[in-house]
Every structure is written in structure tokens, then in C-alpha cells.
Amino acid sequence: MKAASKIRFKARLIVLLIGLLVTEITVLTISILVGLEGTKVPPMPFAVFACVTLALAQRWVIVDAANAFEEATRNRKVILAGLPPQLVSISQTCSRRWFVLLHVRLHPELIDPDLD
Numbered sequence: 001m002k003a004a005s006k007i008r009f010k011a012r013l014i015v016l017l018i019g020l021l022v023t024e025i026t027v028l029t030i031s032i033l034v035g036l037e038g039t040k041v042p043p044m045p046f047a048v049f050a051c052v053t054l055a056l057a058q059r060w061v062i063v064d065a066a067n068a069f070e071e072a073t074r075n076r077k078v079i080l081a082g083l084p085p086q087l088v089s090i091s092q093t094c095s096r097r098w099f100v101l102l103h104v105r106l107h108p109e110l111i112d113p114d115l116d
Contacts, residue, residue: 004108011105019057023050065106068099084113 027050034041072078077094080087087110094100104110 007105007108007111011102014102015058015061015106018061019054022057023053026053061102062106065099065103068096069103072096072100080110085110086113087111 027046030049031041031046069078072090072094073080077091078087078100079089087104090097090100090104
């Protein structure tokens with residue numbers, strides 16, 4: 001597996017794990033609240049809800065990472081140079097640094113276009 005593919009795979013795995021965590025917490029909370037009411041919900045609606053929540057949570061993380069990267073670039077917390085753009089530095093004071101780093105991992109061509 002190429003270096004860029006490994007970096008991208010690990011980033012997608014992080015996104016998937018965050019999505020799973022959000023889904024588990026949401027489904028657990030809803031099942032507890034429904035259980036307190038004394039009603040019983042069949043498993044199929046929970047399964048559909050979990051699938052939709054997982055997809056939406058992953059999309060949310062990816063979009064949030066892209067927005068954080070754009071904002072950091074606009075505010076000069078991320079410095080890019082060259083064509084195609086290459087990452088030069090990420091400021092330590094970047095407010096959403098974790099999301100910016102996730103975006104860079106999802107797009108390893110920002111690190112080095114010849115990484116593949």
C-alpha cells in the first residue's frame with residue numbers, strides 16, 4: 001500500500017470511528033429514554049436510524065474538517081505554497097487544529113504531491 005493511501009485510510013478510519021461513537025451514544029440515549037416511557041420499539045427502526053446517523057455523522061466530520069481547513073487558510077493559520085498547493089505549516093494557535101490535521105490526512109497530496 002502506498003504512503004498516501006495509508007494516510008488516507010487511517011484518516012477515513014478515524015472518521016468512521018467518530019461516526020460509530022456518535023451513533024452508539026445517540027441510539028443508547030434514545031433507547032434509554034424510550035425504555036423509561038415503558039414503550040417497546042422494534043429493532044428495525046433503530047437499525048435504520050443507526051445507519052442514517054452513521055452516514056450523517058461521518059459527513060459532518062468531513063465537512064467540519066474541510067471548513068476548519070478553509071477558515072485556517074483564510075486566517076493564515078495554515079500556510080500553503082506552490083502549485084498545486086503544498087502545506088508549509090500549521091500554526092500551533094490554530095483554534096481547530098485537530099480538524100485541520102484530519103483534513104490534511106484525508107488529502108495527503110497537500111503534504112507532498114509526489115507521495116503516491
